[in-house]
Amino acid sequence: MTSTPRTIDVALGDRSYPVWIGPGLLNDHARWRAALRGRHALVISNTTVAPLYLDRVAEGLDGLTWSSFLIDDGEAHKTFANVGLALDALAQLGATRDACVVALGGGVVGDLAGFSAACWMRGIDFIQMPTTLLSMVDSSVGGKTGVNLPAGKNLVGAFHQPRAVIADTDTLATLPEREYRAGLAEVVKGAAIGDPAFFAWLEAHAAALNARQTGPLIEAIARKVQYKAGVVARDETEQGERALLNLGHTFGHALETAGKYKVLLHGEGVAVGMLLAAQLSERLGMSEAADTARLHRLLDAVGLPTAIPAGMDPAQLLALMRLDKKNLAGTLRLILWRGIGRAEIVGGVDEAQVMAVLEAAVR
Ligand SMILES: NC(=O)c1ccc[n+]([C@@H]2O[C@H](COP(=O)([O-])OP(=O)(O)OC[C@H]3O[C@@H](n4cnc5c(N)ncnc54)[C@H](O)[C@@H]3O)[C@@H](O)[C@H]2O)c1
Numbered sequence: 209m210t211s212t213p214r215t216i217d218v219a220l221g222d223r224s225y226p227v228w229i230g231p232g233l234l235n236d237h238a239r240w241r242a243a244l245r246g247r248h249a250l251v252i253s254n255t256t257v258a259p260l261y262l263d264r265v266a267e268g269l270d271g272l273t274w275s276s277f278l279i280d281d282g283e284a285h286k287t288f289a290n291v292g293l294a295l296d297a298l299a300q301l302g303a304t305r306d307a308c309v310v311a312l313g314g315g316v317v318g319d320l321a322g323f324s325a326a327c328w329m330r331g332i333d334f335i336q337m338p339t340t341l342l343s344m345v346d347s348s349v350g351g352k353t354g355v356n357l358p359a360g361k362n363l364v365g366a367f368h369q370p371r372a373v374i375a376d377t378d379t380l381a382t383l384p385e386r387e388y389r390a391g392l393a394e395v396v397k398g399a400a401i402g403d404p405a406f407f408a409w410l411e412a413h414a415a416a417l418n419a420r421q422t423g424p425l426i427e428a429i430a431r432k433v434q435y436k437a438g439v440v441a442r443d444e445t446e447q448g449e450r451a452l453l454n455l456g457h458t459f460g461h462a463l464e465t466a467g468k469y470k471v472l473l474h475g476e477g478v479a480v481g482m483l484l485a486a487q488l489s490e491r492l493g494m495s496e497a498a499d500t501a502r503l504h505r506l507l508d509a510v511g512l513p514t515a516i517p518a519g520m521d522p523a524q525l526l527a528l529m530r531l532d533k534k535n536l537a538g539t540l541r542l543i544l545w546r547g548i549g550r551a552e553i554v555g556g557v558d559e560a561q562v563m564a565v566l567e568a569a570v571r
């Protein structure tokens with residue numbers, strides 16, 4: 209038995225789906241098994257998460273024809289090659305069009321599993337079972353799936369919505385500290401983009417969140433998911449407003465890629481990227497120094513990095529930023545900031561100004 213989970217609906221007409229958040233949900237088989245329509249299931253996970261949680265999922269799959277496909281741990285394995293192997297695993301299973309892919313793990317597993325599901329027979333069901341804070345608050349919701357190329361992050365992918373998201377908060381007990389804090393970056397991001405009251409709440413609850421206190425933690429997850437679900441429902445395929453969810457990401461993805469995924473985690477890149485976006489906005493006369501300082505203090509309070517790691521080359525970072533998917537007509541299009549809770553899409557950003565911010569931030 210589990211306590212009643214928080215439930216948030218992602219409202220997309222006949223493709224709407226629930227996000228369930230709470231303890232014990234992986235064991236609540238009756239709840240999530242109902243989302244599986246056919247006879248076949250492929251659980252995609254990784255070599256760290258599967259030994260911890262695959263048995264809980266396996267019990268719920270009893271009676272189905274299912275198998276698991278495990279990737280090695282880390283962002284460097286979110287590759288086309290692994291999608292190919294996942295598709296081979298679906299073929300091996302004999303998966304028909306009513307099969308379901310189950311993504312058990314963090315955002316790397318979720319993005320790759322979702323993209324594999326989008327590709328198999330031109331699209332089959334998948335469900336998300338996020339096991340990191342970042343994947344609970346962000347990557348499991350909204351249907352962005354895909355993989356990285358050597359040239360950059362998430363350059364290949366598809367919009368493919370899950371049928372359900374099962375966020376069992378008990379799994380966070382085994383999440384390493386650094387990964388937990390990286391997840392907080394995507395929580396801060398949501399508040400910084402569009403929810404000043406939530407930002408103030410985060411400032412007041414930073415210590416409780418650092419201590420992983422259950423009540424504030426579930427509240428923070430639910431508030432961030434609620435916010436993201438609203439944006440996705442209004443603009444599923446990023447024709448407009450959804451791009452705001454990319455605050456800090458043009459800088460952040462460049463930082464991640466430049467470090468070959470060994471220097472900064474995704475959430476850490478986003479934290480540094482948000483501050484760089486705030487500094488650039490201030491430089492362009494869009495926002496106030498006091499707001500940048502407030503963002504800086506909150507990121508510090510939850511233990512996130514705010515500086516570009518030593519040794520990174522501003523020119524390389526700018527080159528990587530030129531391949532961001534938001535760019536149009538060969539010019540930079542960034543998410544900039546008007547202050548707490550107010551982000552904006554800005555096209556044709558002057559590269560010299562971006563370079564000045566990058567150079568000032570290199571330690
Ligand atoms: N699709 C989207 O909308 C979206 C949104 C945000 C981020 N992302 C993507 O998500 C990825 C980052 O996700 P992430 O931060 O979850 O990283 P991750 O998937 O690499 O997981 C982080 C680490 O935690 C381990 N782990 C996972 N769950 C665990 C648990 N319960 N206990 C112990 N260890 C556990 C993993 O094995 C890994 O080492 C990036 O690729 C990013 O681009 C996608």
Ligand SMILES: O=C(O)C(=O)C[C@@H](O)[C@H](O)[C@H](O)COP(=O)(O)O
Nearest residue numbers: 346350352361362450453454457533
């Ligand atoms: O859901 C979205 O939209 C986001 O932008 C969420 C981001 O946190 C996430 O990192 C996403 O994967 C970035 O997408 P991309 O389009 O920049 O590849």
Ligand SMILES: [Zn+2]
Nearest residue numbers: 346394457478
């Ligand atoms: Zn992100």
